[in-house]
Amino acid sequence: MAQRAGHDVASVGGGIAVAGLSYRYGSKLALDDVTFTVEHGHFCALLGPNGAGKSTLFSLLTRLFTAPEGHLEIAGFDLSRKAGAALARLGVVFQQPTLDLDLTVRQNLRYFGALHGLSAKTIEQRSRDGLAAFEMAHRVDEKVRQLNGGHRRRVEIARALLHEPPVLLLDEPTVGLDVPSRAAIVERVHALCRDRGLTVLWATHLVDEVRPEDDLIVLHEGVIRGQGRVPEVLESCGGADVADAFARLTGGTAAA
Amino acid sequence: MTPGAATYARCLWGILWREGLRFVQQRERFVAALVRPLVWLVVFAAGFRAALGVSIIPPYETYITYETYIVPGLVGMVQLFNGMQTSLSLVYDREVGSMRVLLTSPLPRWFLLVSKLIGGCVVSVLQVYVFLLIAWLFGIQMEPLGYLAVLPVLLLTGIMLGAVGLVLSSTIRQLENFAGVMNFVIFPMFFLSSALYPLWKMQESSLLLYRICAWNPFTHAVELIRFALYLSWNGTALAWTAGSLAVFLGIAIVAYDPRHGMIRRRGGG
Numbered sequence: 001m002a003q004r005a006g007h008d009v010a011s012v013g014g015g016i017a018v019a020g021l022s023y024r025y026g027s028k029l030a031l032d033d034v035t036f037t038v039e040h041g042h043f044c045a046l047l048g049p050n051g052a053g054k055s056t057l058f059s060l061l062t063r064l065f066t067a068p069e070g071h072l073e074i075a076g077f078d079l080s081r082k083a084g085a086a087l088a089r090l091g092v093v094f095q096q097p098t099l100d101l102d103l104t105v106r107q108n109l110r111y112f113g114a115l116h117g118l119s120a121k122t123i124e125q126r127s128r129d130g131l132a133a134f135e136m137a138h139r140v141d142e143k144v145r146q147l148n149g150g151h152r153r154r155v156e157i158a159r160a161l162l163h164e165p166p167v168l169l170l171d172e173p174t175v176g177l178d179v180p181s182r183a184a185i186v187e188r189v190h191a192l193c194r195d196r197g198l199t200v201l202w203a204t205h206l207v208d209e210v211r212p213e214d215d216l217i218v219l220h221e222g223v224i225r226g227q228g229r230v231p232e233v234l235e236s237c238g239g240a241d242v243a244d245a246f247a248r249l250t251g252g253t254a255a256a
Numbered sequence: 257m258t259p260g261a262a263t264y265a266r267c268l269w270g271i272l273w274r275e276g277l278r279f280v281q282q283r284e285r286f287v288a289a290l291v292r293p294l295v296w297l298v299v300f301a302a303g304f305r306a307a308l309g310v311s312i313i314p315p316y317e318t319y320i321t322y323e324t325y326i327v328p329g330l331v332g333m334v335q336l337f338n339g340m341q342t343s344l345s346l347v348y349d350r351e352v353g354s355m356r357v358l359l360t361s362p363l364p365r366w367f368l369l370v371s372k373l374i375g376g377c378v379v380s381v382l383q384v385y386v387f388l389l390i391a392w393l394f395g396i397q398m399e400p401l402g403y404l405a406v407l408p409v410l411l412l413t414g415i416m417l418g419a420v421g422l423v424l425s426s427t428i429r430q431l432e433n434f435a436g437v438m439n440f441v442i443f444p445m446f447f448l449s450s451a452l453y454p455l456w457k458m459q460e461s462s463l464l465l466y467r468i469c470a471w472n473p474f475t476h477a478v479e480l481i482r483f484a485l486y487l488s489w490n491g492t493a494l495a496w497t498a499g500s501l502a503v504f505l506g507i508a509i510v511a512y513d514p515r516h517g518m519i520r521r522r523g524g525g
Binding site for chain 2: 103
């Protein structure tokens with residue numbers, strides 16, 4: 001469950017711990033003293049409108065750049081002091097599509113596996129299993145360009161899990177997908193969390209992707225406005241459902 | 257828990273393999289990379305042969321034609337363009353996000369950047385050898401063993417010029433700025449060097465320009481290639497090239513360090 005917690009051991013076992021994280025672009029504060037944990041095996045939805053600071057948080061969690069203030073931990077490894085070990089335990093699906101369009105699915109996975117130092121044999125075997133789990137095994141030799149958006153996303157999630165990380169980050173993974181593809185991906189990632197004990201941080205601005213049993217963090221203008229189990233967040237802000245809670249927590253000062 | 261040598265080797269191999277795949281797919285780029293120096297060799301050199309006489313300077317032992325003189329410079333040009341295209345592709349990678357995928361690798365960032373440089377360099381070496389083969393068919397022939405001796409030199413000069421591109425890529429924010437790179441980096445580097453005319457000729461016309469040429473790392477890359485093709489040793493050019501590599505690579509590694517974050521300026525909500 002998401003809660004305010006100290007550092008150090010909060011993420012042991014495969015969770016995520018963020019404490020006192022602030023970040024500014026010039027004079028604009030993008031993240032203001034953000035603190036939360038996602039416990040091992042939990043699905044945590046990070047809900048926030050566009051511009052809330054979600055992408056900045058993801059850039060910091062994936063160490064695209066680092067923050068001068070705050071503490072980040074992936075599966076018990078401090079991202080600033082043990083970057084390699086932390087990144088090795090992290091799978092990421094970025095908001096923008098990042099597959100090489102002119103390479104086949106297999107080639108994309110092989111390249112990614114190599115970046116993580118996996119052997120060709122391991123990559124081959126895990127690709128087969130991973131793609132089968134997403135019903136994409138039969139498309140392995142097709143160029144990514146030939147796949148539709150939903151299928152590309154499935155390949156990206158399978159790719160993000162190739163090095164078997166305990167933690168998976170997804171940054172608005174359903175953007176641009178049609179309703180059935182969206183529903184399928186939301187369901188599959190929940191299933192991964194349930195069946196394999198994967199820790200998931202799922203950023204979105206779409207309230208219908210949040211389920212009652214999930215953890216929820218509402219981020220707005222760089223500040224966490226609410227966090228906890230979904231029922232707890234609803235109770236604390238008096239919201240009737242997630243959409244209502246989201247509106248209440250982000251409405252007052254949104255002005256946009 | 258620290259990654260072993262096998263991990264590094266697989267990662268390097270993966271990056272080279274991907275560069276190779278992209279190279280095979282971009283045949284236009286390969287053709288363009290060859291046409292450019294060949295136009296210089298066939299058209300430009302033919303026109304200037306009459307106007308410019310090249311006296312006997314090291315490493316040459318006899319009078320040479322102008323075409324012969326500019327071949328090492330054009331080899332440098334192939335690598336210069338390739339190095340800049342590598343930087344262009346890095347800016348592109350950053351825009352389409354494949355840079356982010358690269359940087360999620362648990363291996364140190366300097367290693368990923370150096371692997372990228374080696375990948376780009378290997379491609380440029382292939383281009384150079386095809387160019388040298390065509391030049392050979394035109395009758396511009398070096399020492400037979402020179403073609404072998406130039407290989408380690410090409411790796412060094414290719415990585416050095418790639419590192420220059422890497423530094424540029426960290427400062428360019430958008431692809432559109434490549435025209436600026438052409439005007440303010442590639443052309444000055446190429447023309448203010450010994451690629452097209454020996455430096456003593458430059459010295460006769462302008463001492464200032466001569467000094468600029470003598471400070472240009474590209475001049476030393478070209479001279480290193482020239483001497484290697486004739487199986488001669490040029491310690492000064494080697495020191496300059498290696499020194500430039502160290503400096504530019506150092507700047508690039510700092511620029512791409514997540515703590516200094518050249519990438520962060522692209523941040524958004």
